[in-house]
Amino acid sequence: MEIKLTIISSPREGSRTVIKSKVSPIFKGEGDMNYICGNCGAILAEKVRQGQIRNIVVHCPKCGRYNEFA
Numbered sequence: 001m002e003i004k005l006t007i008i009s010s011p012r013e014g015s016r017t018v019i020k021s022k023v024s025p026i027f028k029g030e031g032d033m034n035y036i037c038g039n040c041g042a043i044l045a046e047k048v049r050q051g052q053i054r055n056i057v058v059h060c061p062k063c064g065r066y067n068e069f070a
Ligand SMILES: [Zn+2]
Pocket: 037, 038, 039, 040, 041, 042, 060, 061, 062, 063, 064, 065
């Protein structure tokens, strides 16, 4: 299964935990859910468990937008 993440504007410095990486996927797990960038569709988290990643913002290495894991 696949979940499209929500794009948010650049978070204010220090207001959120922001994960930046030059490669995707940024997270890899043993679950069955892929989380994809809400803008370009790059896989940011591959095969993770739903709900495993919470309350962080991930900077998409492909398009540079910020995706929210709510
Ligand atoms: Zn993207």
